[in-house]
Amino acid sequence: MKNRNENKKYFTRMGDGSGVYLTEEEIRNDMEAGMRDAASRGKIPVLTEDELEYLFEIITMEGNVVGVKRGMEVVSTSDSGCFKLNYQAHIPMDQTTAVLVNERVLGLDSVDIGNIDYSFKTVKPILHDEAKIMEMAQAQAVIPVLYGGMPDLGRYTKPDGPIDNWSELLPMGKVQEALAAQEEAVELAVRDLVYIADGMAAAGADGINLDTCGASGDADFLAALKAAERIKKKHPDLGVEIGMAGEFVMGMHGRLKYDDTRLAGLYPHHQVKLAEKAGANIFGPVVNTNSNKSFPWNIARAVTFVKACSEASGIPVHVNVGMGVGGTPMAYVPPTDVVSRAAKAMVEIAKIDGL
Numbered sequence: 001m002k003n004r005n006e007n008k009k010y011f012t013r014m015g016d017g018s019g020v021y022l023t024e025e026e027i028r029n030d031m032e033a034g035m036r037d038a039a040s041r042g043k044i045p046v047l048t049e050d051e052l053e054y055l056f057e058i059i060t061m062e063g064n065v066v067g068v069k070r071g072m073e074v075v076s077t078s079d080s081g082c083f084k085l086n087y088q089a090h091i092p093m094d095q096t097t098a099v100l101v102n103e104r105v106l107g108l109d110s111v112d113i114g115n116i117d118y119s120f121k122t123v124k125p126i127l128h129d130e131a132k133i134m135e136m137a138q139a140q141a142v143i144p145v146l147y148g149g150m151p152d153l154g155r156y157t158k159p160d161g162p163i164d165n166w167s168e169l170l171p172m173g174k175v176q177e178a179l180a181a182q183e184e185a186v187e188l189a190v191r192d193l194v195y196i197a198d199g200m201a202a203a204g205a206d207g208i209n210l211d212t213c214g215a216s217g218d219a220d221f222l223a224a225l226k227a228a229e230r231i232k233k234k235h236p237d238l239g240v241e242i243g244m245a246g247e248f249v250m251g252m253h254g255r256l257k258y259d260d261t262r263l264a265g266l267y268p269h270h271q272v273k274l275a276e277k278a279g280a281n282i283f284g285p286v287v288n289t290n291s292n293k294s295f296p297w298n299i300a301r302a303v304t305f306v307k308a309c310s311e312a313s314g315i316p317v318h319v320n321v322g323m324g325v326g327g328t329p330m331a332y333v334p335p336t337d338v339v340s341r342a343a344k345a346m347v348e349i350a351k352i353d354g355l
Contacts (some may be wrong), residue, residue, distance in 0.1 A: 014291070026108075034051075042304075044267075058345050067340065081102055118148070118150055119149055130147070130199075138236075180218075185223075194234070198235075206239055210232060210241065221258075244284060247267060251264025267308075272315070287327065319355065
């Protein structure tokens with residue numbers, strides 16, 4: 001006789017956010033495949049049978065929204081949080097008001113403010129204006145308020161910056177010139193990051209959020225690590241958060257090292273050790289979502305990576321769980337049903353410290 005649940009289908013999502021109904025067998029097969037993909041790429045352990053079983057329960061739980069068990073709550077924050085309300089949700093308010101809405105209405109435990117461009121390079125000429133926004137926010141908010149932006153190494157190339165573009169030099173066969181250009185960009189970016197951190201520290205900022213690190217490859221990640229190190233030496237009480245751009249550090253240079261460790265090819269459980277050595281207080285790992293795969297595939301893969309990162313880390317791990325990362329769909333407004341399941345899985349299985 002057939003098992004009565006053999007043909008039962010559960011509602012879940014694809015990696016692009018579209019709804020789909022899958023059987024238990026399909027969900028379990030996708031979970032297994034996603035987990036093994038992460039374990040193979042990162043050379044990390046797979047999830048235990050108990051963890052896989054619990055992950056299946058989370059994915060198939062009744063209700064549109066699920067939550068963590070009582071007592072397992074973690075802190076929440078956001079990057080570029082204070083212009084998501086005005087620019088993305090189209091609610092007319094200034095950034096200091098957005099800080100208070102995030103704190104007193106949405107209940108965030110910390111938040112960052114940053115220029116709409118969200119690149120540190122573009123903040124340099126308007127630091128006095130941005131510092132005033134931080135000062136006003138600090139005068140009103142209770143939660144920690146950080147200043148955020150991206151190292152954004154590509155901004156230092158022509159025509160926006162003074163350096164030749166290595167992405168143009170490499171196809172021309174000018175390998176040494178391309179390597180030298182990236183190394184020069186690192187030093188320029190570090191100088192700007194430290195300069196802005198100085199200004200924000202003077203304005204009373206609680207920390208600096210170096211966001212989307214590694215977006216331009218290993219040189220971009222190196223700039224963040226060097227900047228974190230110098231910022232902490234100058235301002236020991238200023239928090240530094242390093243959030244990654246992707247799960248894998250691209251070797252655009254390929255030879256760059258930090259603390260004698262080559263940066264190209266590092267996955268989260270190795271990235272976090274370097275962030276810790278650089279003096280970062282919080283690390284934000286990223287696992288990219290495959291929009292052609294199901295949510296069970298993506299969340300099993302993400303949890304496998306992040307669990308290994310949490311176990312390797314000596315500092316708090318605040319995983320990126322948002323649009324297209326951390327198991328959540330690549331959608332402008334990720335569906336709450338799977339976002340809440342991703343959060344629960346990250347907290348209860350991957351053992352993260354914050355979201």
